[in-house]
Amino acid sequence: MPLWTLLGLMEGKQTAPWPLAEGADGQAGFIGMPRYNPANCTDVCQACADVCPTRAITMRPTAEKADGKDGRLDIDYGRCVVCQLCTEACPTEAMTPSSDWAFGAQRREDLIWRTPPLRDRAPGKRRTQSFRRSLHIRHVDAGSCNGCESELQALNNPFYNLHRLGIFFTASPRFADLLLVTGPVTNAMLTPLRATYEAMPEPRWVMAIGTCAVSGGVAEGGYASGHGLDGVLPVDVYLPGCPPNPAAIIHALMMFLERVPQRVKGGQLDQ
Amino acid sequence: MNISQSTSLEPGQLREAATRLRDTDGRMQMAYAWYPEPDRIELRYVATEAGRQEFAIWRCVPPNGVPSLATIWPLMGWHEREITDLFGVDFSEHPQAQRLVLHDGVNPICPPFSPKYPLDLPLQHEPVRQVVPELVGATADVQLLPFGPVRADVLESGEFLFFYIGEAILHYQPRLFFKHRGMEKRFEGLTAAGGVVLAERVSGVGSVAHALAYCQAIEAAANCTVPLRACFLRVLLAEMERLYNHLYYLGHLCHTTTLKVGEAQGKLLAERSKQLNTKLTGSRFLRSILTIGGLRRDLSPKGWLSAELEALREDYSVYARHLESTDSHLDRLITTGVLDQRVAFDQGATGPIQRASGFDRDLRRDHPYAAYGQLPVSVPVREAGDAHARAQVRMDEINASIALIQRVLLLLPDGPVSAECKAPPKSEGLGWSESPRGTLFYAVHFDDRGTLARVKIKSPSFSNWRVFPFTVHGSNMMDYAINEASFGLTIAGCDR
Known part of the structure; x- marks a missing residue:
């Protein structure tokens, strides 16, 4: 064991300075949400x-x-x-690939494309100051493909090191402030999900992680799968992505804690 | 492989054929049902015959009460129960005729895969008290621990029942399929190209393996040839996927043996591997790159990936050497969760799990696809069958994967990366890949309009979850988490 400690120390600090300071966020080359440029859109094509x-x-x-x-x-x-299919299908570069991933939003309508970007955002529900540097999260997998879990598990690797931001995963919903849900909410997970939420003390909040939890994703509907969290639990933060990368999850959590501003408005990121 | 050349069997001949297969060193792989016409159901069995690269396919039109093959091939037990739940076909003399995919308390108006089942009608779940095995004899000291479906930490949902006395586990029963999304049914009515996006999202950490097996099934149905460069790049992608999965596996295994620095370093290596994925394809899970007939766009790994991988390999080999010389870690792994070779075979263990129990099987070498036939595939095997053997197989596979990728980078030919590929109406195909977790099959059937009529997915975790409980009965609570981590299972793949 002392050997491992020594080895660990010899590795030096591996954690990215982002988001507390300028620096690489680990997402170089990441292809995110496609961007829409209506000026290039022609009248005859769909x-x-x-x-x-x-x-x-x-x-x-x-x-x-x-x-x-x-x-x-x-x-x-x-x-x-x-999936980038639209950027490949578009003959006029009206849909183009981008590196946009910071899509955490407090209102569902902020994710819907509008021009010009909405400026009249009503401030979200104010959260008490005391949560800002000590947030405890309970995660529930409501039928995801395990992609979102893989990225959530990555949050505690040395590169992202979520603990340093005062954000922790907790085993019991009794200790949790925030319920983090992945997956489209399968029929079989509906009752356990609601029970977990009911077990949380108030005040409590809910974050939908990944497109499945936001709207159902590719598995939406059918005999076994739901349509995401809307209508199941009250959602405070939506973060679409398939899956959202760890930096996007950190950004959404920091935004929830009012430590960074929301970046997406009218389906576009502020530049 | 085009599955139109199949053997038609009468229900009465099934057991005889299954017995012959067993006695001639073959192996059953899977079974599934589909509707060739709205009112006609058909069963398909896929098997490996000794020494043959082609898979054997049996067809059978079921009357009521098809003979169950589970007493000859125990691994068929789950396949048959799934068919009963989703298609309503009953198997006679099934040794474990209980619900599997659908939970107790779900009573659909008709089986959900029946053409009569209304589209988008959700199954209703009535809360029922779960039936647990009855204990006989002196049971006063036996405790029951139901754990899940929401478990500690960031984990997938599944419920586990432990019957235990003190530390000793008497009996263990996983209850899965909480995450069942009905993915196979979501493919129906899609075009072949549209299905790729879905296949990539069946099991997130197996995106490439799933998309590859799916694409190859379609390509088999269409009888088209994928350009050589695309074949090599597909190998590259599949091995990159194995790499980040296995590196994460080692970090997570250290988590369960409480080797904290080892956990941090393993997960950091996995993160580096995922960041290489992003640099190569724009996706940390290598998504949005595979398509029918090749790749959606060309990749340029030359000039940078080789050096990055070599740096990763050097750091990994130091890490692996330290893991293998840390007594506190090894003490928890050696003799933990021993999977007997016989049980591994009978119950259908696959991938690193069966290779750690002495089976030298790997689809990449035994049934080559993509460019694996032109590459040296080394298959690490261990005999011990314990958690340590399972970790060692994966550790060797990390080195083998890096070597394969370096080889691909050396040999990578120039040329196009996609070919025209259109599956005709009424065609069908079988595709497979050796995912990081083992054997993955996709069987596809097209209808008369050329859209997908049926897609069957046999994921490796479906097989390995069936095997896993056999290593838990009679073990102890302290070892459970280590044992589970050493299997490296996903629930999403199993539940679909």
């Missing part, structure tokens, strides 16, 4: 909407197209599974 596997992109009804500024598409990033 290739992106046709290939979208989760109906995140739909054609806006003709009557509403008139003003032209919002483009022809309704895009719900809360449904996007980041």
Whole structure:
């Protein structure tokens, strides 16, 4: 054991300075949510909407197209599974790949594409100061593919080292402030999920991690699978992504704690 | 492999065929049901025959009460129970005729895979008291611990029942399929290309293995050839997936033996591996790159990946050497959760689990796909069958994977990475891959419009979860977490 301690010390500090200071967040090369550029969108094409596997992109009804500024598409990033099919199908570069991943949002409508970005955001529910540097999380897997779990487990590796931010995972819902849910909520997990929420002391909050928890994802509906958390539990933070990378999860948690601002408005990141 | 060349068997011939397969060193792989027409159901059995690269496929049209093969091939027990739950086909003389996928308290109007089942009608779950095995004799000291489905830490959902006295576990029963999403049914009606996005999301940490097996099944149905460069890059992606999975596995195993620094270093290596994935493909899980007929776009690993991997390998070999010389760690692994070779075979253990119990089997070498036939695939095997052997097999596989990737980088030919590939209506195909956890099969069937009529997924964790309890009965509570970690199971893959 002393040998391991020595080895660990010899490795030096492996933790990324981000998000507390400028520095690499570990996501170099990451391809995130596709960006929409309505100026490039042509009137005759619906290739992106046709290939979208989760109906995140739909054609806006003709009557509403008139003003032209919002483009022809309704895009719900809360449904996007980041498969990039739309960016490949688009012949005019109206949908392009991007590195955008900080999609944590307090309101579901912040994930829906609008132009210009909404500026009139009502402030979210104020959380007490005391949570800001000591947040305890209970995670529930409500039927995910294990991709989101893999990224949540990565949060405690030395690179992200979530503990240093005063954020901890706890075994019991009794000690938890925040319920973090992954998966589309399968029929069989509905009762255990609700029971976990009921076991939490108030005040309590809920975060939907991953597109499945936000809207159902690729497995939505059918005989066994649900439509995400809406209608099941009150959601305080939505973070779509398939899966959201660890930096996106950290950003959403820091945003929940009001330590960083929300970056997504009208389905776009502030630049 | 195109599965139109299959053997048609009468229900009465099934047991005889299964017995012959067992006596000639073959092995049953899986069984599934599908509807060739809305009112006609058909069973399919997939088997390995000794010395043959081609898989044997049997077809059988079930009357009521098809003979169960579970007494000849115990591993078939779960396959048959799944078919009963989802298709309503009954098997006669099944030794364990209970629900598997659907929980007690679910009473669908008709089996959910029946064409009569209304689309998007959710199954209703009535809360029922769970039936547990009855104990006979002096039971006053036996305690029952139901654990889950929401467990401690960030873990997948599943419920486990422990009957124990003090530290000793008398009986252990996992209750899975809380995460059953009905993924196979979600494929129905999709185009072949549309299914890739779904296949990548069946088991997140097996995205490449699933997408690859799926694509290869479609390519078999379409009878098309994937360009050589794409074949090599597919090997590269599959081995990158094995790498981050196995590195994380070692870190997590250290977590259960409370070797804290070892845990941190293993998970840090896994993180580095995932960051290499991002640099290579833009996805930490290597998603959005595979497609029918090859790859969606070319990758450029030349010039940087080799050096990065070599640096990773050097750090890994120091780490592995220290793990293998830490007594406190090894003491917890050696003799823990021994899986007997006979049990491993009968119950259908696969991947590193069966290789740690003395079976020298690996789809990459025995039934080569992508470019594996042109590459030297080394298959590490151990005999001991304990947690240490399972860790050692994976440790050797890390080195083997890195060596394979380096080889691919040397040999990588230039050329296109995708080919036109269109499966005709009514065609069918079987695809497979050796995922980090073992044997993965996809069987696909197209309808007369050329859209998917049925996709069957046999994931490695479905097999290994069936095996796992056999190593828990009679063990002790302190070893349970270590034993479970040493199997490296996913529940998402099993439950689908």
